[in-house]
Amino acid sequence: MLLIECGPGSTRRWPAFGITFERVRGIVVTHHHVDHCADLAPVMFGRNVPDPPVRTPLAMLGPVGHHALIDGLEGLYGSAVMDPLGMREVIELRDGDRRVVGPFTIDAREVLHVAGSLGLRVTCGGRVLAFSGDSGKCPELTALCRGAHVALLECSYPASRATTKHLNTRTAAETAVDAKLSRVVLTHFYPQCDDVDVAGEVRAAGYTGELVLAEDGLVLDV
Numbered sequence: 001m002l003l004i005e006c007g008p009g010s011t012r013r014w015p016a017f018g019i020t021f022e023r024v025r026g027i028v029v030t031h032h033h034v035d036h037c038a039d040l041a042p043v044m045f046g047r048n049v050p051d052p053p054v055r056t057p058l059a060m061l062g063p064v065g066h067h068a069l070i071d072g073l074e075g076l077y078g079s080a081v082m083d084p085l086g087m088r089e090v091i092e093l094r095d096g097d098r099r100v101v102g103p104f105t106i107d108a109r110e111v112l113h114v115a116g117s118l119g120l121r122v123t124c125g126g127r128v129l130a131f132s133g134d135s136g137k138c139p140e141l142t143a144l145c146r147g148a149h150v151a152l153l154e155c156s157y158p159a160s161r162a163t164t165k166h167l168n169t170r171t172a173a174e175t176a177v178d179a180k181l182s183r184v185v186l187t188h189f190y191p192q193c194d195d196v197d198v199a200g201e202v203r204a205a206g207y208t209g210e211l212v213l214a215e216d217g218l219v220l221d222v
């Protein structure tokens with residue numbers, strides 16, 4: 001099982017979906033903003049709590065600086081989050097890197113957000129999921145999405161809010177059109193999206209393919 005992002009409170013939702021510390025063999029975070037990685041320490045802690053501790057290997061993938069982040073969490077929280085059995089592997093991904101975790105092939109592209117922020121292309125069994133991470137509209141993101149069976153795109157703002165380092169409903173739609181996507185899932189809605197017709201704005205911007213607005217607990221096949 002591969003986890004993409006590890007935001008605040010996400011581990012509390014694991015049991016409802018059959019996700020366990022033993023089953024999660026990889027966690028990839030796209031960048032180090034708190035909404036994407038705050039639950040890494042709870043995972044590190046949770047693997048140590050059982051007696052004996054969880055012994056399955058865990059690949060912890062992230063952008064440049066990921067070693068420093070994990071080291072920092074260990075410095076902050078001490079032995080409770082350390083890796084006494086040596087089961088964790090911390091891997092930093094740069095633009096163009098490819099890593100394999102179990103049946104998943106992960107291709108990373110640097111996208112337009114903060115330095116080193118990653119978008120991901122995850123391939124498994126011939127099916128491809130593209131994930132924007134946090135990103136503004138940019139050629140790298142479009143290339144990342146091209147040919148994906150499903151693209152999971154952030155959509156932080158309504159069209160009325162111009163933004164360069166996130167997508168809004170208009171630039172998400174433009175990215176989908178440019179990448180010739182036929183199946184798009186939008187996520188990462190900021191509160192500014194609460195009172196607007198997100199789907200309507202995406203349609204108005206020209207995207208005509210399948211559109212899903214993600215919510216907690218959404219399950220879909222790629």
Ligand SMILES: [Zn+2]
Binds near residue numbers: 031033113134
């Ligand atoms: Zn961010």
Ligand SMILES: [Zn+2]
Binds near residue numbers: 033036134188
């Ligand atoms: Zn974010």
